[in-house]
Each structure stands twice: as structure tokens, then as C-alpha cells.
Amino acid sequence: MSSFSAKIQDVFNEPACEQNRGKDAKTRKEGCSKPLTPGAAAGGCAFDGAKIVLQPITDVAHLIHAPLACEGNSWDNRGAASSGPTLWRTSFTTDLTELDVVMGQGERKLFKAIREIKEAYGPPAIFVYPTCVTALIGDDINAVCKRAAEKFGLPVVPVNAPGFVGSKNLGNKLAGEALLDHVIGTVEPDDAGPYDINVLGEFNLSGEFWLVKPLLDRLGIRVRACIPGDARYLDIASAHRAGAAMMVCSTALINLARKMEQRWDIPFFEGSFYGITDTSEALRQISQLLVKKGADPEILGRTEALIAEQEAIAWKKLAAYRPRLEGKRVLLNTGGVKSWSVVHALMEIGIEIVGTSVKKSTVQDKERIKQILKDDNHIFEQMAPRELYAMLSEQKADIMLSGGRTQFIALKAKTPWLDINQERQHPYAGYDGMVELVRQIDLAIHNPIWRQVREPAPWDCQCAVREELPRTKKETTTLHVVQEFTGTTADDFGEC
Structure with a gap:
């Protein structure tokens, strides 16, 4: 465990990060995690972050050494796509039970699972992920993986990123460490070239x-x-x-x-x-x-x-959208590299950015946004759902680009919304991707459904319609009786 602790401290002390270099020694040891707000979601654990980084390696078997509930959803994995192998979408877990934990059967069960995967699927490698339970009970993942690799003749890679060690971002970096320690540099290619x-x-x-x-x-x-x-x-x-x-x-x-x-x-x-x-x-x-x-x-x-x-070619395609989108206002509620790269991309075609979040952005990302927008007022660290709703319902933005978790805020505010995060169904990278992004924004903003949902409901306009029609003698008498009984006037009727 001491070597594992040293590995985590090494990841915290990242000299390539400008923000990290500016910290004192004590603050640097704390890493980049922020204190959690009571009642708020933590945003993923280290195990989640490691699996996100490594699971898109498509021909590898990813084995979760943990109780069944730690496996989660292996099928989609945040929208990553494969051009060939599908093994990465198969869930593998040792499915530890309370009896396995109490009787110390975890390592034996892990070795057996590795053998079964090797015999049934014959993958080029197996990645093994311990979680909180197996890390706490002290299963020696490194020793089991080393022994299995010798026994079965294939790489068995331990990915030591149990959830309790830190945030999802820390898990991303620990996944990189696993590749450095056990994968990269283990095969010499015979076709290396200068390009x-x-x-x-x-x-x-x-x-x-x-x-x-x-x-x-x-x-x-x-x-x-x-x-x-x-x-x-x-x-x-x-x-x-x-x-x-x-x-x-x-x-x-x-x-x-x-x-x-x-x-x-x-x-x-x-x-x-x-x-x-x-x-x-x-x-x-x-x-x-x-x-x-x-x-x-x-x-x-x-x-x-x-x-x-x-x-x-791209500008010629985008020219058709500029008259329809120029001056439209976009609220971007995302983070990371998208907080500045998508901002720059949208401004190129004349779209106005009324706000962009920087919740998961680095200091460098924030500096890029300031250089692009020239105004700090459009940058927010975190915006509560109520504030997002108020901004959209007051029509300060024509569309919101965000992840799926905040789409219902936009829908409740009767505002167009487009998925820009990992669950999206359309690719937005490169020249063709930029054209597709603009096309999707145009489709969302000019969808006729928004004009319809913003109109008053039919039952709110029945009085106005009835005022325009000639009343019968019976209807006029009934209206007068209602006015006298309720104390209303004629002006109270027929208004939407």
C-alpha cells in the first residue's frame, strides 16, 4: 500500500500542470479535488475515471474485481465507438459476495475469472480493476495479475484505482499510470516511421x-x-x-x-x-x-x-446557416476542453455566447475563454438549476448546449436544447463535425414545436374566443348573474 500511496502523491505533483506548479507543498499534496457540497453528487469516483479512460480499448477484456453492483453499465460507456472488436462491451466481474469477503476467497476467485476469460475469449490482454471493497480487504491484485500472466501467457494489467482514493479525474490519471507501468513500451513495432x-x-x-x-x-x-x-x-x-x-x-x-x-x-x-x-x-x-x-x-x-x-469547403457549407444563426444567443453549460473549444467554434459563424461554465476546466482553459470572450461576465464557475431556469425562461438565450442532466431545465423553460456532452448522437469534431454542429443548432432553434409550446394553452383563450362570438340571451343573463355573485366585471372575462 505504501507504493500505491507514493503513486497517488506522484500524480498529485504534476509538473506539467501550471496550476499545480503555483501551489505550495502542502496544497499540492491535496490534489485538485474540491470539498464536496452536502447533498451534491460527487461527479464520479476514481474507479469510474479509470474505467472511462481504459474501457474504449476495444479488444481487451475489462474485469471488475468487486461485488456485482460495482460493474455498472458496460454497454455504452459514454458514447465511445469502435470500428471492430466488441469485447470491451462485455461485462466481466468476479461478483464477490459477503461470504467471499469473510472467508478471504477474493484472490482465488479473481484468478479463476482470469482463466475463464482467457479460455472463452482469448483476448490479447485482461485489465483488472479493484474497487473499494477489494482494496479495503487487502486483496493483492498485483500478485494475482503477475501470477496469472505467467500461467496463461498473456498480459494481465492491474489498474489500481479504487473509488475511495479520490475523484474521477484522479482515476483518469491513475489509468494513465497503469498504461505506463504495464503496457506502453512492451511491444516493439516493425513498421515505425517518421510520420x-x-x-x-x-x-x-x-x-x-x-x-x-x-x-x-x-x-x-x-x-x-x-x-x-x-x-x-x-x-x-x-x-x-x-x-x-x-x-x-x-x-x-x-x-x-x-x-x-x-x-x-x-x-x-x-x-x-x-x-x-x-x-x-x-x-x-x-x-x-x-x-x-x-x-x-x-x-x-x-x-x-x-x-x-x-x-x-466548410465555409461554403456554413454560409447557408449564417443568416439564420448570426446573432443567436447560446448558453453553454459544459466543462473541460469544450468550455473554450466549442465557444471559439460557435463564435466563428457569428453566434453570441451569453455564458459558458468552467466547472471542470483547468486554469489554462479559463484563460483561453477570457481571451476569446474578452469579458469575464460570461464565465460562471457553477450555476444552480434555478438560475439556469431563470436565465432561459427570461429568454436571455436562444438555445442551451449542455449534457443530458440539465436538458429538462431547458425543456421546462420552453427553450431549445442540444446535447454537447458524451451522450450525444452526432460527431462534432473536424471540419465536417463543425458543419454538423451548426446544422443541429439550426434544427433545434428553428423547430416549429417551440413556437407552439410558447403559445397560450387553448383553455386559457376560450374566454377571448367566446367574447368575439355573439351571445345568446341566455348566455348574457348567465354572465350578469355570475358577475353579481362573484363581484367581477366584464373586463375580467375574455382575457387570456
Whole structure:
């Protein structure tokens, strides 16, 4: 356990994080977790964060060494997509019971489960995840995995990120440590070249990386490993032979990028594939890093030619939407890299940002937003549901972009809403993804249902309709009687 504690402290002390470098020694040991608000959701545990990062490795068997309830939903995993293997969507758990815990049968049951998976599925590797229960009772996951790997002749990787050690973000980083310790560098590729790159922190949500990869293919750039989106075990195992790397979400795997640069001299930069300008800039930086590592400088010219071609196509498609969306107001309630990359992308076509959340954003993310918006008043750390509802019901925004948890606030306020988080059904990365994002915003805002739901209900207008019709003598007499009995006047009737 002492080595595990040292690992966690090492993750807390991240020198590549500017915010971390500015802390004193005592504050640095506390990590980046914020105190929880009583009654509020914690936002996921370390086990959840580790599984989110590693499960999109599609040909690996992911075994949860825990009681059944810790497994959760393995089928969807936040919308990540696979172009081939489906083993990652199969749930594997040791299903520990109270009797197993009391009698100390956890390690024996884990070894047996690894053997059964090997015989039934023959995966290239098995990842083992302990949770709070198995970590607390002291099951030696490392020893069992080492013995199973020797016995069955395949990599068995311990992912030591039980839920109680910290937040989801800490679990992301511990997953990166597991890859560094047990996977990356274990296989030597026979086809390494000067145009190989890694893409880190890209989850291929809704298959959106598939909109970017063809651009790299046209430049002759090969993605040695995309970690974790649509990844294969052998690709990650040989990722140490890439020439450069792009970090898509720094808060998740910045430790992985930094240590790969230290160990194997793989330079990296942080970029985004959201928006036309950011996509172009990402392609430029990838090419520049490869040239610095020895690639032919002619790739720089080909990159600029491809950017010019793709930008012209994208802007031509977007021109049809500009008259319909220019000046429309968007409220963005998300976080992380999307808090600034999507803001920049939307402003490129004339959409006004009335607010963006920075709840899960780094200090660097916040600085980018300030540079883009030029106004701190549109940035909020956290907005309560009541405040969101008030802002939308007062029609201060024409649409809200957020995750599924806040969609009902927008619907209650009779405001268009679009899913921008991991559960979305449409890919928004790259040039084509930007066009799709704008198309979905246009469809949502101009959907005729919003005009209908904002109109008064039919029963609120019955009096007005009846006033316009000639009353019979009986109806007039009845109205007078009601007025005298209730003390109302004629003006109280017929108003919507």
C-alpha cells in the first residue's frame, strides 16, 4: 500500500500542470479535488475515471474485481465507438459476495475469472480493476495479475484505482499510470516511421475521431495509437515509437503525455479538433512537431494546401446557416476542453455566447475563454438549476448546449436544447463535425414545436374566443348573474 500511496502523491505533483506548479507543498499534496457540497453528487469516483479512460480499448477484456453492483453499465460507456472488436462491451466481474469477503476467497476467485476469460475469449490482454471493497480487504491484485500472466501467457494489467482514493479525474490519471507501468513500451513495432503520432485523451465519442483521421491519412500521418478512443492493445503497447503526440484533454492524461516525452522523447502539444480554426491549427502543429523530429519539411506545404481546401469547403457549407444563426444567443453549460473549444467554434459563424461554465476546466482553459470572450461576465464557475431556469425562461438565450442532466431545465423553460456532452448522437469534431454542429443548432432553434409550446394553452383563450362570438340571451343573463355573485366585471372575462 505504501507504493500505491507514493503513486497517488506522484500524480498529485504534476509538473506539467501550471496550476499545480503555483501551489505550495502542502496544497499540492491535496490534489485538485474540491470539498464536496452536502447533498451534491460527487461527479464520479476514481474507479469510474479509470474505467472511462481504459474501457474504449476495444479488444481487451475489462474485469471488475468487486461485488456485482460495482460493474455498472458496460454497454455504452459514454458514447465511445469502435470500428471492430466488441469485447470491451462485455461485462466481466468476479461478483464477490459477503461470504467471499469473510472467508478471504477474493484472490482465488479473481484468478479463476482470469482463466475463464482467457479460455472463452482469448483476448490479447485482461485489465483488472479493484474497487473499494477489494482494496479495503487487502486483496493483492498485483500478485494475482503477475501470477496469472505467467500461467496463461498473456498480459494481465492491474489498474489500481479504487473509488475511495479520490475523484474521477484522479482515476483518469491513475489509468494513465497503469498504461505506463504495464503496457506502453512492451511491444516493439516493425513498421515505425517518421510520420507516426499518438493522440491522447481522444475518446472517439459518437465516432467523431473518424472525421479527423481521414485528414491525417491524406497527409501521410499515421496514428500509431489513439488513447483511448477505438484503440487496440498492441497499438498502445507500441505507442512509444511515435514521433509526436497531441493532447486533446489535458486534465485527463497530462501525466501520460509528460512521462512519454521524458522516457521516449515524444513531444506533445494541447489542441482541439472542435471548430474550423482549431482543427486547422491542430494539423499545423502536428506537422511542425513531426518536422522537428526529422520528417521531411515538405509536409508543411501539403498541410497548408489541405487546410485551405477543407476550410473553403466548410465555409461554403456554413454560409447557408449564417443568416439564420448570426446573432443567436447560446448558453453553454459544459466543462473541460469544450468550455473554450466549442465557444471559439460557435463564435466563428457569428453566434453570441451569453455564458459558458468552467466547472471542470483547468486554469489554462479559463484563460483561453477570457481571451476569446474578452469579458469575464460570461464565465460562471457553477450555476444552480434555478438560475439556469431563470436565465432561459427570461429568454436571455436562444438555445442551451449542455449534457443530458440539465436538458429538462431547458425543456421546462420552453427553450431549445442540444446535447454537447458524451451522450450525444452526432460527431462534432473536424471540419465536417463543425458543419454538423451548426446544422443541429439550426434544427433545434428553428423547430416549429417551440413556437407552439410558447403559445397560450387553448383553455386559457376560450374566454377571448367566446367574447368575439355573439351571445345568446341566455348566455348574457348567465354572465350578469355570475358577475353579481362573484363581484367581477366584464373586463375580467375574455382575457387570456
